[in-house]
Amino acid sequence: MLKRGLIVVFALVAFTFSKVKAQQNENVVVVKDTLITLLQHVRANMGINPVESKPVAVPTKPTVRSAATRTTVRGFRVQIFAGSDRNSAFSEQARFRNMYKDIDTYINYDEPNYRVKVGDFRSRSEANNFMNLLRQQFKNVFVFSENVFVYQ
Incomplete structure (x- = not known):
């Protein structure tokens, strides 16, 4: 053998x-x-998978949330805090809201940890760009794939 x-x-x-x-x-x-x-x-x-693909910039239209319909799609969020202290989670959420008033924040509790996630991004590249911006203000910043809210 x-x-x-x-x-x-x-x-x-x-x-x-x-x-x-x-x-x-x-x-x-x-x-x-x-x-x-x-x-x-x-x-x-x-129109499927063209031979020569050229990047096209699609301008994003500002959506008026009061007149739009909110739907759920698979997207990405940036986590800015994970820990077992509830008060720390809410203080990080408040600190983020003071810096970025127009971006939604979410707190999840998965025993024993609180997680603060921000944003509703449709693409990973958008979430990664925002994550890189947040690395200057927050530590342990990560991108997660989950269901996000979009307004149409």
Whole structure:
């Protein structure tokens, strides 16, 4: 059994060495099936996964909450506090509200910890940008995926 294991290990090492040697001496040729290109063009014409994607900035419209409908979607929030002290959780929430009056805050209690999370972000990149901004004022800041509120 040990002999067979050594043979397998030796074969793997030899195979890996020969591949590395081949990559150093030869050019890599990529062969692409023409059907892949055809499928990409068909999907692009249908509006699905276009071949050439260009970033488009969509301006966000300010939503008047009193006239909008609130719905729940899967999104992201930034956690600014996690701990077992209730008073500390509420003081961190108040401190955040003083700095950012237009961003909603949420306190969750999962025994034995309180968690203060802020914002209702649809994309992780928005949440990450806001998290990086908050790192200057709060410690242990993280992004979490959860159901968030959006106004339409």
